[in-house]
Amino acid sequence: MKLLLLSVAFLLSSTPSFAQRQSSEWQRVYTFEDSIIEMNTADVIIGGNIARVRFRWTFDQPQAMDGQSQLKYNSRLEVIEFNCTDKLFRPYETTLLDFTGKAVRREDSVQAKWRPTGNMMDRLMDSACELMKSKLEPKVVSQNEIELQKVAKYAFSLSQSLERTKDLKPIVEKFFINDYLNRYLADRNSNWFWNLDRETAARASRDELQKFYVALMNTGYLNCQYYVSQYAYAARGSFPEEKLIPADIIELIENHPYAARYRGKTNNYDYLAEKIDSIERLRSYTDLLEKVSVLMRQHVVATNSEHSKDYREMLEDWDLYQPKARTCDNECLGLPKGTRLFEVNVPVFRLQLAEIKGKLRVMSATDYFH
Numbered sequence: 548m549k550l551l552l553l554s555v556a557f558l559l560s561s562t563p564s565f566a567q568r569q570s571s572e573w574q575r576v577y578t579f580e581d582s583i584i585e586m587n588t589a590d591v592i593i594g595g596n597i598a599r600v601r602f603r604w605t606f607d608q609p610q611a612m613d614g615q616s617q618l619k620y621n622s623r624l625e626v627i628e629f630n631c632t633d634k635l636f637r638p639y640e641t642t643l644l645d646f647t648g649k650a651v652r653r654e655d656s657v658q659a660k661w662r663p664t665g666n667m668m669d670r671l672m673d674s675a676c677e678l679m680k681s682k683l684e685p686k687v688v689s690q691n692e693i694e695l696q697k698v699a700k701y702a703f704s705l706s707q708s709l710e711r712t713k714d715l716k717p718i719v720e721k722f723f724i725n726d727y728l729n730r731y732l733a734d735r736n737s738n739w740f741w742n743l744d745r746e747t748a749a750r751a752s753r754d755e756l757q758k759f760y761v762a763l764m765n766t767g768y769l770n771c772q773y774y775v776s777q778y779a780y781a782a783r784g785s786f787p788e789e790k791l792i793p794a795d796i797i798e799l800i801e802n803h804p805y806a807a808r809y810r811g812k813t814n815n816y817d818y819l820a821e822k823i824d825s826i827e828r829l830r831s832y833t834d835l836l837e838k839v840s841v842l843m844r845q846h847v848v849a850t851n852s853e854h855s856k857d858y859r860e861m862l863e864d865w866d867l868y869q870p871k872a873r874t875c876d877n878e879c880l881g882l883p884k885g886t887r888l889f890e891v892n893v894p895v896f897r898l899q900l901a902e903i904k905g906k907l908r909v910m911s912a913t914d915y916f917h
Contacts, residue, residue: 701722703893
């Protein structure tokens with residue numbers, strides 16, 4: 548079934564790539580009599596003075612969950628955030644694995660409070676913060692590297708804000724350049740509004756354009772999280788419709804005025820990808836997208852989709868927060884020739900940023916697959 552999102556078709560046709568993972572590098576950081584703790588030196592996310600690091604506990608003997616459960620686990624993966632300036636930590640995610648490597652329990656602690664370290668946790672913090680330092684502070688730091696680090700921190704901050712709000716509207720207001728819509732309209736090389744034709748976009752008010760753009764990006768962001776979190780069903784060779792597209796969203800689409808007006812006699816959903824060629828159609832389509840986003844946001848929260856194993860594995864192949872710089876050979880997005888433009892990936896968008904009057908601002912954002 549086709550939905551309104553450019554990302555969906557790619558995701559559903561490319562599921563084998565979700566399982567492809569780069570080999571990890573593990574470094575022992577603590578040894579007990581009956582277990583060891585290792586740190587993944589390749590899987591670290593850094594934002595400001597905070598490092599999110601993955602640790603693996605391996606036990607000599609199977610461990611009983613809760614001390615009484617019949618279920619056993621042989622290793623524990625813990626993702627922990629460390630505030631290296633204030634010497635605080637908080638758990639982020641824990642996964643218990645049996646001897647085959649199969650997850651038998653997952654726990655998310657994204658709302659956990661910061662706590663001071665002590666004893667063994669001091670050792671883990673020292674290792675994590677040293678790892679962060681080695682990533683951020685090579686022996687020789689060029690001006691280019693300093694700029695790239697600044698961009699990476701900015702992108703990480705944006706990503707954290709989006710993870711909390713799950714809504715692009717406040718992100719656009721805080722991180723985007725104010726006149727990004729005008730720059731989109733003036734760019735003749737790309738259509739930043741996907742299926743909205745240029746003539747209709749030019750006639751629409753800025754408020755209508757922003758509502759459409761935010762709704763489009765919100766739906767893409769939320770659908771990506773939800774679809775990928777259902778990847779386990781693909782491993783069994785099928786995509787049950789009730790798992791991939793919640794029933795309430797199907798009902799919403801079927802009964803929305805947009806379907807009644809533009810679906811015609813077809814029995815498919817191709818009309819959702821057709822060109823939007825009038826202001827009236829733009830308004831109806833935006834209303835549909837906004838309502839889909841509201842429902843999908845509820846499903847994403849209920850299923851904790853952004854912390855699913857498959858969603859996180861997919862992100863590992865995206866070179867997140869690793870910006871690249873280029874110089875505009877000609878005017879680009881209203882920026883004069885010679886301006887430095889930074890490209891960086893965040894879940895699940897590809898951003899272009901530039902420094903405007905000494906401050907970084909997002910110049911453009913597209914879904915990762917655009």
